[in-house]
Amino acid sequence: MNAFQTAAERLIQADASHTPCEPLRDLIGEADQIAAYRVQEMVTQARLDAGRRIVGRKIGLTSRAVQAQLGVGSPDHGALLDDMAYADREPIPLSRFLQPRVEAEVAFVLDRDLDVEMANVADVIRATAFVLPAIEVVDSRITDWDIRVTDTIADNASGGAFVLGTTPRALSEVDLPAIGMAIETADQVVSTGAGVACLGSPVAAVVWLARALATQETPLRAGDVILSGxxxxxVPVTTPGSFCARLSGLGQVSAVFTQGEDA
Known part of the structure; x- marks a missing residue:
């Protein structure tokens, strides 16, 4: 078994046993993103072989502060699988995660392929059917979130689950850089932000993703859901409860965590 297979198996076993594992950088280094994406592909393929399907993509590391923390200058990406998707207020078993955290994002839903290597803003706007408010549940199979860039990339960009709102808006109706965001739980605001925090605009983040995937010959397709960052x-999630994300101009969406077992 080579280093890539060992790293992939470490992540798969951590997920299956519900026990976080040691970082992967002892196997693939701290900076080799090509190796990290190879491990991600292996883990994703194992899930596809088990009957899952890809329904979209997620973008991570869109925060300049987080990029600086991990010593990188660009975002990363992971796959969204069908068993990661939840609807607004649909119960989410807390037991399916290891170390969950929530963040508010803008979700794009495409009605055209984005398969040109140098996609631009106009391409993304034309390809977008609508946008939705979303909550991403990020999670890490790595003990105590002790991650470097290769750890998070290999671990599907620390993907866990996602919740989509039900208020679609056309891009022409929303000034994405200017939107404000607040996450509330137990009547307290626990996170605030704005569209401009996501690479200047969530549209710019999707442009980056479209280019990255096209060069890897896995382009974005019509119907894909994209979590833009x-x-x-x-916000850490430690007990059952509800988190409501309000995005000005886009509406709101709630992730409701329960103590129940995952189906």
């Missing part, structure tokens, strides 16, 4: 600080 966090608009503010993440």
């Amino acid at each position: 966090a608009l503010g600080p993440v």
Whole structure:
């Protein structure tokens, strides 16, 4: 078993046993993103072989502060699988996660392929059917979130689950850089942010993703859901409860965590 297979198996076993594992950088280094994406692909393929399907993509590391923390100058990306999707207020078993945190994002839903290597803003706008308010549940299979860039990339960009709102808006109706965001739980605001915090605009983040995936010959397709990146600080989830994200001009969406077992 080579280093890539060992790293992938470490993540798969952490997920199956519900026990976080040691970081992967002892196997693939701290900076080799090509190796990290190879491990991500192996773990994703194992899930596809088990009957899952890809329904979209997620963008991570859109915060300049987080990029500086991990020593990188660009975002990363991961796959969204069908069993990660939840509807607004649909119960989410807390037991399915290891170390969950929530963040508010703008979700894009495409009605055209984005398969050109140098996609631009106009391409993304034309390809977007509508946008939705969303909550991403980020999670890490790595003990205590002790991650470097290769750890999070290999671990599907620390993907856990996502919740989509039900108030679609056309891009022409929303000034995405100017939107404000607040996450509330137990009548307290626990995170605030704005569209401009996501690479200047969530549209710019999707442009980056479209280019990255096209060069990897896995382009964005019509029907894909894209989580464009966090608009503010993440919030740990430690007990059952509800988190409501309000995005000005886009509406709101709630993630409701329960003590029940995952189906």
